[in-house]
Amino acid sequence: MTRLLAEFARLAPLLVWAAVGTALTMAAAVVVERTAVGLRRALNRRLTQRYRPLIQRALEGDQAARDALLGSPARHRLLLAWLMVEPLIEDRDPERIARTRALAQALSVFQLADRYLRSWFWWRRALALRALGLVQARDHTAQMVAALDDPHPDVRAAALDALTDEHDPAALQAIVVRLHDTSLHRGRRGAVLKAFGSDCEPFLLDWSEVDPDNRLDYIHALAICGTARSRPVLCRWTRDPRVDVRATAFEALAYVGLDDEAARVAVEGLENDEPRVRAMAAYALRGWQGPGDAAARLAPHLDDTWAVAVNAARTLQSMGHAGLVELQARASRQDLSGLLARQMLWQAGAHR
Amino acid sequence: MSFFRDALIALSFLITAYFVLWNVSQMAMGPLAAVILSRHRRRHTRRARRLATGVAVPPLVSIVVPAYNEELTIVESLRAMLALDYTPREVVIVNDGSTDGTLALLQRTFDLVPAPLAFVQPLRSEPVRGIYRSTSEPDLVVVDKENGRCKADAANAGINAASGVLVLVIDADTVLAADALSRAVLPFLEDPVTVAVGGSVAIANGCHIEHGRIVDVALPRSWFARFQVVEYMRSFLLFRLACASQNAVVIISGAFGLFRRDAMIAVGGYDRTAIGEDMDLTIRLQRYFRARREPVRIAFDPNPLAWTQAPEDWQSMRSQRYRWRRGLLQTLWRYRRMIGNPRFGTVGLESLPYVAFFEGLGPLVEGSGYLITIGAAVLGYLNWKYCGMMIGVSVFLGAAVTLLSILMNDLTSRQYMQGRDLALLVAVAILESFGYRQVNSLWGCVGTFQALTGKGGWGSMKRQAFRP
Numbered sequence: 001m002t003r004l005l006a007e008f009a010r011l012a013p014l015l016v017w018a019a020v021g022t023a024l025t026m027a028a029a030v031v032v033e034r035t036a037v038g039l040r041r042a043l044n045r046r047l048t049q050r051y052r053p054l055i056q057r058a059l060e061g062d063q064a065a066r067d068a069l070l071g072s073p074a075r076h077r078l079l080l081a082w083l084m085v086e087p088l089i090e091d092r093d094p095e096r097i098a099r100t101r102a103l104a105q106a107l108s109v110f111q112l113a114d115r116y117l118r119s120w121f122w123w124r125r126a127l128a129l130r131a132l133g134l135v136q137a138r139d140h141t142a143q144m145v146a147a148l149d150d151p152h153p154d155v156r157a158a159a160l161d162a163l164t165d166e167h168d169p170a171a172l173q174a175i176v177v178r179l180h181d182t183s184l185h186r187g188r189r190g191a192v193l194k195a196f197g198s199d200c201e202p203f204l205l206d207w208s209e210v211d212p213d214n215r216l217d218y219i220h221a222l223a224i225c226g227t228a229r230s231r232p233v234l235c236r237w238t239r240d241p242r243v244d245v246r247a248t249a250f251e252a253l254a255y256v257g258l259d260d261e262a263a264r265v266a267v268e269g270l271e272n273d274e275p276r277v278r279a280m281a282a283y284a285l286r287g288w289q290g291p292g293d294a295a296a297r298l299a300p301h302l303d304d305t306w307a308v309a310v311n312a313a314r315t316l317q318s319m320g321h322a323g324l325v326e327l328q329a330r331a332s333r334q335d336l337s338g339l340l341a342r343q344m345l346w347q348a349g350a351h352r
Numbered sequence: 353m354s355f356f357r358d359a360l361i362a363l364s365f366l367i368t369a370y371f372v373l374w375n376v377s378q379m380a381m382g383p384l385a386a387v388i389l390s391r392h393r394r395r396h397t398r399r400a401r402r403l404a405t406g407v408a409v410p411p412l413v414s415i416v417v418p419a420y421n422e423e424l425t426i427v428e429s430l431r432a433m434l435a436l437d438y439t440p441r442e443v444v445i446v447n448d449g450s451t452d453g454t455l456a457l458l459q460r461t462f463d464l465v466p467a468p469l470a471f472v473q474p475l476r477s478e479p480v481r482g483i484y485r486s487t488s489e490p491d492l493v494v495v496d497k498e499n500g501r502c503k504a505d506a507a508n509a510g511i512n513a514a515s516g517v518l519v520l521v522i523d524a525d526t527v528l529a530a531d532a533l534s535r536a537v538l539p540f541l542e543d544p545v546t547v548a549v550g551g552s553v554a555i556a557n558g559c560h561i562e563h564g565r566i567v568d569v570a571l572p573r574s575w576f577a578r579f580q581v582v583e584y585m586r587s588f589l590l591f592r593l594a595c596a597s598q599n600a601v602v603i604i605s606g607a608f609g610l611f612r613r614d615a616m617i618a619v620g621g622y623d624r625t626a627i628g629e630d631m632d633l634t635i636r637l638q639r640y641f642r643a644r645r646e647p648v649r650i651a652f653d654p655n656p657l658a659w660t661q662a663p664e665d666w667q668s669m670r671s672q673r674y675r676w677r678r679g680l681l682q683t684l685w686r687y688r689r690m691i692g693n694p695r696f697g698t699v700g701l702e703s704l705p706y707v708a709f710f711e712g713l714g715p716l717v718e719g720s721g722y723l724i725t726i727g728a729a730v731l732g733y734l735n736w737k738y739c740g741m742m743i744g745v746s747v748f749l750g751a752a753v754t755l756l757s758i759l760m761n762d763l764t765s766r767q768y769m770q771g772r773d774l775a776l777l778v779a780v781a782i783l784e785s786f787g788y789r790q791v792n793s794l795w796g797c798v799g800t801f802q803a804l805t806g807k808g809g810w811g812s813m814k815r816q817a818f819r820p
Contacts, residue, residue, distance in 0.1 A: 008365045012741045015372065019748035022379070026755035027778060033762055034774060089399050123394040130399050154395050157542070161399055164406065187541025190408035224408040306472045313470075340470035346485075347467075 059099045081109045088134040101135040126158035133162025145174045160188040164195040176203040180214050193224045200225045223252035235265045243274045250280035275305045282311035287318045295322035302337035317344040357733045367721035368742045375749035381594035382756045388597045389763050404534035413441045414516030418506030420448040422524035432564025438533035442491045448506035449499025462486040475508035475621035504622030504629040520610045525661050532657040536610045539651035547615040548650045550604035551657030552588040555581050569767045578780050579788045580662040582754050589760035596652035600698035606630035608658035628679020635687050638699045654764045677799025715796020747785040754781035
């Protein structure tokens with residue numbers, strides 16, 4: 001015991017010095033990091049002040065500014081590329097994008113992007129993809145599509161962002177094929193479909209016929225970009241044996257919009273055994289003011305399970321006079337459905 | 353006598369070894385945190401963040417704000433929430449039976465009128481007295497309820513009334529960053545197994561706030577709050593980031609937590625008997641999904657998404673620390689079967705054992721360490737030189753860990769970047785070992801005693817209006 005303690009006592013000064021050394025190293029790291037950041041910020045600020053007005057003038061067609069940019073040192077190209085491309089994140093004016101692309105071409109920014117696309121570092125590949133997408137470099141679509149299979153998830157996400165921004169119909173088939181690829185971010189898959197809109201619809205309808213196992217994904221996609229063209233197909237799928245498919249088909253119909261036949265199918269759906277299907281059938285009727293007794297058929301569902309009742313109430317609120325009459329008829333009841341009816345009537349009054 | 357002497361000396365060395373291990377383990381979290389920070393910074397570019405608005409159907413987020421006697425800050429906080437850059441969203445304020453003018457102030461400021469609101473109540477809470485909606489702010493709902501004597505009860509009432517797919521539960525005095533929601537929803541859009549997202553919380557004391565927004569970040573004027581600034585940095589940018597890197601987050605701060613509503617309801621919402629209701633809920637979510645072998649992810653955003661007031665007076669801080677301590681021990685006791693249990697993956701094998709060993713035992717070991725080491729020196733069993741060395745080790749290693757967290761903070765958000773701020777932070781890193789830490793340990797010991805004897809209440813914090 002005494003020997004052990006003696007050994008410990010011998011180590012104590014070493015421990016103190018190690019602790020002091022660690023603290024000093026950390027302090028030095030903070031100071032060095034702050035100095036480096038400060039210097040980099042100052043340099044960036046100076047270069048930004050110099051180049052931003054030149055880029056603006058060059059984009060407006062000033063040849064002298066363009067020549068000045070062409071004469072800038074190669075080591076400034078990355079910053080130049082950033083200053084050119086960054087405003088395009090918010091400003092998607094096609095004219096500006098085209099002028100930026102032409103300027104980037106002249107400044108050999110695409111060569112830099114190509115080099116970055118081959119980089120070993122994932123963040124460089126991602127950066128290059130996003131920049132190429134923002135300037136809509138359609139000669140790089142193949143690289144963007146290939147990047148959807150990149151081993152790094154963030155590069156795959158950047159490729160989807162790039163394809164969303166680029167909006168090249170040539171990439172559409174490749175995007176639709178990857179609709180079920182769970183290695184791609186779910187939200188980004190939806191965003192790219194939203195960006196392409198109804199251009200996706202023919203591919204989705206074709207694929208959904210030949211690939212029934214993934215029908216649910218196609219219906220989700222049609223809910224984002226479907227048009228009246230999808231309506232008959234969606235009506236057909238409301239009779240699919242799978243509950244998920246039936247419910248989602250009704251949900252998609254709500255986005256696509258109803259015609260008389262689709263409204264009839266939705267009213268029929270209100271009698272389905274599955275609450276989820278009934279809820280989505282009620283949802284699909286939102287805003288419907290066409291022929292039929294949809295409001296009267298919906299009203300009893302205020303007493304249904306909560307998810308169905310909420311959808312029925314909101315739909316009744318959106319159906320104009322017929323819906324409001326049904327809500328008023330139930331508003332005096334003291335149960336939850338009465339409260340729901342009063343809430344909808346109150347909201348309708350408050351928003352009027 | 354000799355045995356007593358040897359035992360005392362051995363104990364003091366053991367305690368030093370515990371300190372060294374604790375600090376070294378925190379230092380080891382540095383590289384893990386740095387990797388996460390670097391990846392996060394490269395991922396969450398401005399373009400990537402646009403996903404929150406570019407997605408086909410952005411999820412409705414309900415911001416639930418339990419409020420009890422919050423008349424000093426509620427209006428400013430609420431204005432900031434209504435001006436967040438993310439839609440669709442709604443704000444559900446739960447007036448938890450306030451005895452001050454919170455409800456009247458809200459009614460006056462936001463033109464509240466009684467309105468019917470139907471909702472099922474899957475979570476238990478005290479009775480609701482009334483529902484109000486604003487005629488000027490359509491996204492605002494105020495739930496007035498009987499006081500439930502705990503935040504959990506009010507939060508549950510708010511979750512019941514919320515109609516969002518995602519629920520953000522925040523404190524009434526929390527100031528949100530303008531892009532807090534669009535940042536926090538990203539993990540949900542990217543990964544469908546995400547059930548919750550926590551955010552880094554920074555201290556608002558000393559910051560310049562206008563219309564509920566932080567417009568200028570500055571260190572607090574009081575040293576007491578400055579110590580808490582580095583404490584928050586250590587907690588959020590080392591331990592929680594390291595946990596996030598292992599998908600083993602065990603606490604989402606009550607000041608900012610975004611949850612999937614269905615997941616919250618599945619686990620029964622906030623536990624009204626839990627003292628540390630935020631940690632309790634986070635662990636319950638982990639347990640629920642992991643026990644069912646369902647994939648789960650609780651993400652953490654290292655950027656400061658929310659700013660909160662730190663107590664600047666001893667009494668408020670003492671009661672806060674007592675409560676935190678009781679909450680921690682209660683939670684560890686409740687979920688003791690998860691500790692070391694491989695069924696719960698990294699939560700059972702990494703984060704919970706770490707919390708139990710260092711956070712759970714820490715104040716007791718630290719408190720007894722000071723007593724034993726100084727006692728042994730006074731009795732002549734330990735050379736004063738060695739006594740000084742042991743204290744030196746604890747001071748310098750502690751300072752090193754704090755400096756590491758300052759470095760992490762620089763890498764994350766580049767706050768406090770003035771030269772004066774750096775000098776102050778370094779001073780805080782050194783000075784906190786002389787008094788502040790010891791007081792904290794003492795409070796930790798008292799909190800432990802309260803936990804064991806079942807004493808102590810929620811306590812109260814002296815609120816201050818935001819400095820314009």
